[in-house]
Amino acid sequence: MKVVKSSIWKEGFLERIENRVEWDQWTLYKMNYEITKENLITDFHGLKAVDYLPNLQLFDHQLQAAETVIEEMNGKAILADEVGLGKTIEAGLILKEYLIRGLVQKALILVPASLVNQWVDELNGKFHIPAIAYRKNYALEACQVVVMSIDMAKRKPHKEKIYAENYDLIIIDEAHKLKNHRTKNYEFVQNLKKKFCLLLTATPIQNNVYELFHLISLLKPGHLGSFESFQAAFSKNNRHDEAEEFLHELVNQVMVRNRRDDTGMTWTNRHVEIIPIQFTQQEQAAYEMVSSLKETSPIFSHAFSMITLQKEMCSSKEATALTLTKMKERCTNAEERKEIEKVITTVMNVERNAKAEKAYEIIQKANDKVIIFTEYEASQVYLQSYLYSKGITSVPFNGRFSKSKRDWMKQLFEQKAQVLIATESGSEGINLQFCNHVINYDLPWNPMKLEQRIGRVHRIGQKENVHVYNLAIQDTVEDHILNLLYEKIDVFERVVGELDDILSHVNEQQPSNSKII
Amino acid sequence: MYPQQIHSYLQQFFKENNCPILSSHEHYLIVQLTEEMDKKIMNRPFYWQYIESTGGEPVPAQLTLITNKNKLNQKVVGEVIHFGSPRLTQLFNVANEMGAFVCMYEPGRPNQEAILTPWLVVNYKVSYYSHRTKEAIYSLGMNLMTGEVFKEFQESLFQKQLQSTIPQNTFRLPYTIKPMTAIDRLDKIIEDYILQDDHTWVTEAKEKWEKEKLVLEYFYEGVEVKPERYQMEQEALARQYKSKIKIDVVNGGLFYLKGN
Numbered sequence: 144m145k146v147v148k149s150s151i152w153k154e155g156f157l158e159r160i161e162n163r164v165e166w167d168q169w170t171l172y173k174m175n176y177e178i179t180k181e182n183l184i185t186d187f188h189g190l191k192a193v194d195y196l197p198n199l200q201l202f203d204h205q206l207q208a209a210e211t212v213i214e215e216m217n218g219k220a221i222l223a224d225e226v227g228l229g230k231t232i233e234a235g236l237i238l239k240e241y242l243i244r245g246l247v248q249k250a251l252i253l254v255p256a257s258l259v260n261q262w263v264d265e266l267n268g269k270f271h272i273p274a275i276a277y278r279k280n281y282a283l284e285a286c287q288v289v290v291m292s293i294d295m296a297k298r299k300p301h302k303e304k305i306y307a308e309n310y311d312l313i314i315i316d317e318a319h320k321l322k323n324h325r326t327k328n329y330e331f332v333q334n335l336k337k338k339f340c341l342l343l344t345a346t347p348i349q350n351n352v353y354e355l356f357h358l359i360s361l362l363k364p365g366h367l368g369s370f371e372s373f374q375a376a377f378s379k380n381n382r383h384d385e386a387e388e389f390l391h392e393l394v395n396q397v398m399v400r401n402r403r404d405d406t407g408m409t410w411t412n413r414h415v416e417i418i419p420i421q422f423t424q425q426e427q428a429a430y431e432m433v434s435s436l437k438e439t440s441p442i443f444s445h446a447f448s449m450i451t452l453q454k455e456m457c458s459s460k461e462a463t464a465l466t467l468t469k470m471k472e473r474c475t476n477a478e479e480r481k482e483i484e485k486v487i488t489t490v491m492n493v494e495r496n497a498k499a500e501k502a503y504e505i506i507q508k509a510n511d512k513v514i515i516f517t518e519y520e521a522s523q524v525y526l527q528s529y530l531y532s533k534g535i536t537s538v539p540f541n542g543r544f545s546k547s548k549r550d551w552m553k554q555l556f557e558q559k560a561q562v563l564i565a566t567e568s569g570s571e572g573i574n575l576q577f578c579n580h581v582i583n584y585d586l587p588w589n590p591m592k593l594e595q596r597i598g599r600v601h602r603i604g605q606k607e608n609v610h611v612y613n614l615a616i617q618d619t620v621e622d623h624i625l626n627l628l629y630e631k632i633d634v635f636e637r638v639v640g641e642l643d644d645i646l647s648h649v650n651e652q653q654p655s656n657s658k659i660i
Numbered sequence: 661m662y663p664q665q666i667h668s669y670l671q672q673f674f675k676e677n678n679c680p681i682l683s684s685h686e687h688y689l690i691v692q693l694t695e696e697m698d699k700k701i702m703n704r705p706f707y708w709q710y711i712e713s714t715g716g717e718p719v720p721a722q723l724t725l726i727t728n729k730n731k732l733n734q735k736v737v738g739e740v741i742h743f744g745s746p747r748l749t750q751l752f753n754v755a756n757e758m759g760a761f762v763c764m765y766e767p768g769r770p771n772q773e774a775i776l777t778p779w780l781v782v783n784y785k786v787s788y789y790s791h792r793t794k795e796a797i798y799s800l801g802m803n804l805m806t807g808e809v810f811k812e813f814q815e816s817l818f819q820k821q822l823q824s825t826i827p828q829n830t831f832r833l834p835y836t837i838k839p840m841t842a843i844d845r846l847d848k849i850i851e852d853y854i855l856q857d858d859h860t861w862v863t864e865a866k867e868k869w870e871k872e873k874l875v876l877e878y879f880y881e882g883v884e885v886k887p888e889r890y891q892m893e894q895e896a897l898a899r900q901y902k903s904k905i906k907i908d909v910v911n912g913g914l915f916y917l918k919g920n
Contacts, residue, residue: 144855144859144862144903144904144905145902145903145904145905146851146854146855146904146905146906146907147904147905147906147907148847148851148906148907149907149908149909151909152760152782152908152909152911152912153840153843153909155760155761156761156839156840156843156912156913157840159761159763160839160840160914166761166762166763166824166913167758167759167760167761167762167911168676168758168759168762168824169762169764169822169824170672170676170759171676171677171755171758171759172759172760172761172762172911172913173759173818174669174672174673174676174755174759175755175756175758175759175760175910175911176759176783176814176910176911178669178752178755179752179756179783179785179797179910180797181661182752183785183795183796183797184793184794184795185794185795185796186794187788187792187793187794187861188792195661195662195743214791214792215791215868217791217900239744241744242742242743242744242745243743243744244793245744245749247744248746248749267729267730268730271663271729271730271742272742272744273729273740273742273745287745287746363893363896364889364892364893365887365889365890365892365893366875366876366879366893367879368879368880368883369887372879372883373879389875389878389879392871392875393875393879396872396875
């Protein structure tokens, strides 16, 4: 084993004993000895930071995650706890520990714009770390710990300023947004120097296992071989167990993932149901008419626009008509325009909305606060007026609201309204533990979005059992979406590990509280 | 260190270094640096070069240090100091540099003669590095008359009244072991001691290293000409897991103590 010694002290001592240099002061000598002793890392295990955060309630899984990242992963890790277990706390704890140990002098925290202030507040309030929110024209060299929106950071001139700094620790929140390696965000992060780096995401795989390749490559570039060979080894049609085993091992080396069940805390139950719905006859006819549009005009033959329209038809006629009107405007052929107008008229003539009626039924039965997630703003508006007509108060919510508006809506929901209607962008960073019913009015393509949505209410602080209702209209595109969701969940579980319920079991059409996916 | 501790540490530190505290509140303080301290911590060599070459009047900096930002109600512009902040780490390093060597004497009782024995004390900081870190202080003291060595020596000295000038009515025994020789002997003792220590941590690190190498190899199986990034990953693993022990001296000195 290598033992490294320095002879500097000995030389200094010789100078003094030969009276060439004066001796030091006794008080400074004592201070030096005492502070060195105080700062010692006396054990291979354990965190010093804990002693300095006496007022912070830390859970075992959070301590363990921070320890693992520092002791086993050399500060390069994906923090992938399930939503609501406190990834921010874990990251704050790791940052604090590194600051105390003197291993981090400068840290950069990249987060979605809507979460900047929340991070600054938590680091200051909970960890006594004087983090600041970056504003234009700030001198970065003077900031020790800075929180910045990633969309701002990747742009000129901020990008260049950041590259010029030497950050010891980089924390990236909502890191699943980096799953696509062709984006500016990915390129920006890839080119950052990373001594220590934490990627925070509850959903490291959203659609396929290649996303994991890109995330791990940010931490350990080159560890997974080339993308081509990785692709070959893990393609859907070519599964083999050995490859999965090695991937699993690697995942263990870079990822910490706590599940609710392993936290040792008592969690309220999660009841997930798929609620099958039948269209009314009118709706069914309109849906088929919309679907047949693909034969009418090349504009609709593109699979993507067709599927969008079908999904919208499963949501509300308002959403469908809005998109159809936009498409009509792009249409140059007079006959085609006429055809589309006919469809719009049929769609708008639909009298009832079976899904909205079901949602209303659920809200009435719950007789409690409910969150509805929809993918479309037109449906959001429609649902609000529909519920109003039924005497139910609701507030809208979306991620584009300013912070103060979001806080206000949250407050209105908590104190006045029964229902909060959120679009997808509303499902990040807002915590609504006082509510325990979630209706997924529209299903997203990506199962992790469901997990994010449910995570708004099923997190530390929730006292009631959580009810999740996934609405799906039978014999429509939503059947197909459900199948895809199950497939993606399967990929996730094979590579990363189990997921809490987000859909109920495939063959289980009965309302159930079973724990199987 | 808690905010309160940091506050009193700063006060003491600047006092000992002759930097006047211009104003001290509960949660912040303003300090006037001396020329010497400014040169040490303000990192502005060009300013000092300029002053010295032009013979200008030097103006050492004043620092406002906020020790508890959370409890501060007033608006104060200054540096926020917390445990882990670069400034505090820097001051620790200065203290480390300025409190490294002493020569101290134990006074006798008034009107009574005392014989003082010379001791050499070295406080070692030993750091064990692999993917994990552990540090320990070993304080060794050698009697320069007899060559006896005691552990945990420094702590016992803090109990004593010591002074930096030769006390009256004392007789200092000459050393039979030269201090420089004693340093070499203590170095050898500490090294032997460490090598005999329990080193399962080294084996553990090696095992983990091997395992990670295996995973890395797997993803490059059959690749004949391995790319540069493969080498970089190998080196990164080596940096992470290679075990190493580092021995530093925190401080030490010559002590003339009563008795033997």
